[in-house]
Amino acid sequence: MSDPAAFVIEREVTATKGRYVIRKDGEEAELTFSITTPTLVIADHTGVPDSFRGTGAGLALVTRLVQDARAMGFKVMPLCPFVNAQRKGHPEWADAFSV
Numbered sequence: 001m002s003d004p005a006a007f008v009i010e011r012e013v014t015a016t017k018g019r020y021v022i023r024k025d026g027e028e029a030e031l032t033f034s035i036t037t038p039t040l041v042i043a044d045h046t047g048v049p050d051s052f053r054g055t056g057a058g059l060a061l062v063t064r065l066v067q068d069a070r071a072m073g074f075k076v077m078p079l080c081p082f083v084n085a086q087r088k089g090h091p092e093w094a095d096a097f098s099v
Helices: 057-072 081-089 091-096
Strands: 010-013 017-024 027-037 040-047 075-078
Touching (some): 017 057, 057 091
Antiparallel strands (some): 027 040
């Protein structure tokens, strides 16, 4: 598995939604979210193409979301099953989630 810090992750945001994206060879791995309030976002979907499987891209996307939640002062509601599973596997991230 690759080091999550090795990925270049872009954050794209509008007034009500956003996503974290990793691009490679014309494909994208993404984690999308909805902004409900300035202090709460809902992580609603993680999509990782087969070409990214086993690289740690999904974990890298969730790690970036947690880092940004802490830095920007918002909480994450993990509606996405993958994000929720990662939350459960990383109790040290509890402060970044609203569950």
